[in-house]
Amino acid sequence: MDDRIRYDVIGTPTAKNYNFITAVKTTGIFCLPSCTARKPNYENVEFFSTTKQAIRSGYRSCLICNPISHASYSDGMRNALKQINKNPTLNISELIDSYKITLKELDNWFITHHKLSLDIYLQATRTLKDFKKLRSNNIDEVVTTVFYNSNDKKEDCTLNMISTHLGKMYVAVDDSGVVLCEFIDRSKIYNQFKYLTSNRNYNFKIGKHVLINQVKRQLNEYFNGERKQFSVPLSLNGSTFQNKVWNKLRELPYGYTTSYKDQSIRLGDIKAIRAIASANGQNMIAILIPCHRIIGSDGSLTGYAGGLDRKKWLINHEKSNCGMAYQGTLSLK
Numbered sequence: 001m002d003d004r005i006r007y008d009v010i011g012t013p014t015a016k017n018y019n020f021i022t023a024v025k026t027t028g029i030f031c032l033p034s035c036t037a038r039k040p041n042y043e044n045v046e047f048f049s050t051t052k053q054a055i056r057s058g059y060r061s062c063l064i065c066n067p068i069s070h071a072s073y074s075d076g077m078r079n080a081l082k083q084i085n086k087n088p089t090l091n092i093s094e095l096i097d098s099y100k101i102t103l104k105e106l107d108n109w110f111i112t113h114h115k116l117s118l119d120i121y122l123q124a125t126r127t128l129k130d131f132k133k134l135r136s137n138n139i140d141e142v143v144t145t146v147f148y149n150s151n152d153k154k155e156d157c158t159l160n161m162i163s164t165h166l167g168k169m170y171v172a173v174d175d176s177g178v179v180l181c182e183f184i185d186r187s188k189i190y191n192q193f194k195y196l197t198s199n200r201n202y203n204f205k206i207g208k209h210v211l212i213n214q215v216k217r218q219l220n221e222y223f224n225g226e227r228k229q230f231s232v233p234l235s236l237n238g239s240t241f242q243n244k245v246w247n248k249l250r251e252l253p254y255g256y257t258t259s260y261k262d263q264s265i266r267l268g269d270i271k272a273i274r275a276i277a278s279a280n281g282q283n284m285i286a287i288l289i290p291c292h293r294i295i296g297s298d299g300s301l302t303g304y305a306g307g308l309d310r311k312k313w314l315i316n317h318e319k320s321n322c323g324m325a326y327q328g329t330l331s332l333k
């Protein structure tokens with residue numbers, strides 16, 4: 001269906017028969033075509049076929065037409081979803097108690113209807129809300145939230161959102177390098193911002209920065225299959241152990257995969273395999289620190305905070321672009 005035809009459907013009596021998603025660039029909100037809110041201008045609209053795509057592209061669910069819950073089947077569920085969209089930082093266990101649904105039901109509902117987990121939905125929605133406030137320069141509103149640290153010792157961190165082939169990403173940099181580079185719907189993204197503001201004393205400010213441009217350009221080249229190594233400097237903010245694990249990951253060449261076990265041998269401590277796996281999962285600089293190159297010893301994908309579909313894509317992308325040099329897994333056996 002053509003975008004122009006989709007646009008004409010918005011707000012008409014037959015709109016409820018269509019299930020595409022309308023997202024408005026100026027407000028950062030996504031709607032059903034039957035939404036009763038004022039019809040946006042054509043040039044400000046972006047269309048998606050699934051809610052998942054809209055969420056990954058940086059949009060939040062509209063409070064009027066409630067596209068995230070249009071497929072819901074019980075009043076309890078519908079009301080719970082309404083509350084979540086109004087306030088994504090609310091206490092989920094209290095919420096499910098008052099609407100007599102279980103966490104499992106709620107999580108399953110998200111997976112069935114939106115192909116993403118409740119956790120991922122919450123993480124993305126929480127950070128997006130604050131990101132929008134920051135963009136409007138409304139620092140007062142953000143002071144008590146995740147992006148802003150009220151401590152005296154502060155270091156500024158420039159934050160922005162970039163578009164990539166696999167969805168929108170947050171990129172944050174300080175003057176020495178990249179602090180964070182993550183898909184906006186990455187699991188635990190909210191906690192990462194929280195960690196960087198409260199444990200590392202960063203204050204995030206939306207803005208432009210030469211390093212953000214560099215990340216954007218290099219990622220673009222990477223996604224086009226033209227870049228195999230990143231030269232943009234990184235500013236690692238983990239513990240000594242985490243930084244060591246992350247630096248080791250950076251030595252893994254493009255197109256190769258390896259296992260947690262082999263990675264722990266490389267780090268000189270096979271017994272630390274669990275700690276190493278956990279540090280991998282806490283990587284804050286996706287793709288540039290290639291934690292996607294770690295897979296199970298049996299070749300299974302295991303986990304990826306950015307979603308297994310993305311991990312699979314990244315591994316296949318590198319395999320098909322690395323040419324003759326590709327030798328499969330880096331095994332120490």
Ligand SMILES: [Zn+2]
Nearest residue numbers: 031035062065
């Ligand atoms: Zn709407």
